[in-house]
Amino acid sequence: MFSPARFLSRQHFFRSGFRLLLGLLCIIGLSGSTMLSFASTTTTLAVMSAGSPVTTVAQGEMVTLSVSVTNGAPLTAGQVAFCDAAFPYCTDIHKLGTSQIMPGGIASFSFYPGSGEHTYRAIATFAGGKSPSNEVPLTVTPQAPPHQCFRLLCRPLSKA
DSSP: OOOHHHHHHHHHHHHHHHHHHHHHHHHHHHHSHHHHHHHTOEEEEEEEETTEEOSEEETTOOEEEEEEEESSSBOOSOEEEEEETTSSSOOGGGEEEEEEOBTTTEEEEEEOOOSEEEEEEEEEEETTEEEEOOOEEEEEEOOOOOEEEETTEEEEOOOO
């Protein structure tokens, strides 16, 4: 025969047993070698232009943010988010773009930065963890448009 008290006591017993089992699995997982290997993941960011590392470029030059993700050996799966490091979170407008980690642990993102001082970082996300990169500065120097002058009248040259 059904008894609410007996049903509730069994339900409580199973819930507490499940919580205990879940807690033990978490403790074992935190102390296992899998979690320790994620802590040793290294994500290294470099700013490149025309195939060479740079710290200063002229406005209008393409820049490639290239990241290397290793965990004793290069990672072969995951995703990297490239961010403006001037802000604490890599979300919304502060995320420049994302790229898949390719075989060899490499991911890259190319773009044309605006003029001024910038600092970039990358965050690699892979099975079981995240790994932030170093922050890399970049200075983009503005370039004045060419002008055509006749006596006192100057006007910008058209690009056509």
